[in-house]
Amino acid sequence: MLIERFRAFQPQDFVFKLAQSEEDQAGFHALRRRIFCDEQGVFQDDDRDAIDESMIPIVCKPIIAGMEDEVVGVVRIDEREPGVWYGSRLGVALDFRRIRRFSSAASVRNQQPCNAGLGAIGAGLIYKAVSTANAIGCHEFLATVQKQNARFFERLHWQPLEEIELFGLPHVKMRADLNYYQPAASVA
Template identity: 70%
Template structure:
């Protein structure tokens, strides 16, 4: 009898939060390099830019037995003028992009809805980004989204504004419909 190897077990519990300590920030930058430099080849060795100086980094971390483990998703937000916020560098670790099962506790713990059918972690990061900005006085939230991801954002109540080229790739400038994003009850 031949035994097939089991697929790796994936956690199904997560926390979305601002990256504040050195461990979270290290995981945040490491995952950004993996996605935007090594996987997508958008940048050569590092994707940091001048927006990183003022941006608020947000991470999604897996939870194992209730304890924070690995950074599996990232996004950053920054205010470019009074009330005008931008989100950028959204990414989810490749092993977690098609995740369809998440703990019901994720919505309760993070005080935000969960969208398991829509790409749970990416949608959760988007919600955390916009709701955090709303709690900090956002009146308009924009993002430049890689063209292949624009439909995903539209399903999450974003409107396309214009097609642009950014870093040599087609992107879409999009605006979040803030009526669908409640201000975060806590900014953490």
């Protein structure tokens, strides 16, 4: 008897959107907890903070058989002073961090570039976050990024500003190039 190994199914079609439904918001918070509490141990039981009261949650969900599946990527954005927006709590589910290809429908569906390659879901979330803020009055978009991820952001048109420590970990404060992240065609 011959037993062949099969590759695990990895979807290639995704939607990047604001988390508006209860299901999307529950998935948003559950994934953050898995990444920042359980996996990384940055926070003990929950990673929620005062920013969650005024933030806009963004999620990435795979499209399987024409239907949205569970939340596999998250990021939140918030305006901390007029026109100055921040992105934070960017995370991608462990099984989706190595997605290498998107279907051609992903760019059309999301009205944004969906680049293939390592970190593709993270890059899509970043694009959705910055372009959404840019569409609603952003003139500066900042983030504090864990230091090991700073180079990834630089490849996505971000400029490092300073190194800082947050939650006992080295971070880099960074600024997005708003000329690269054109305002979103729709904020949804």
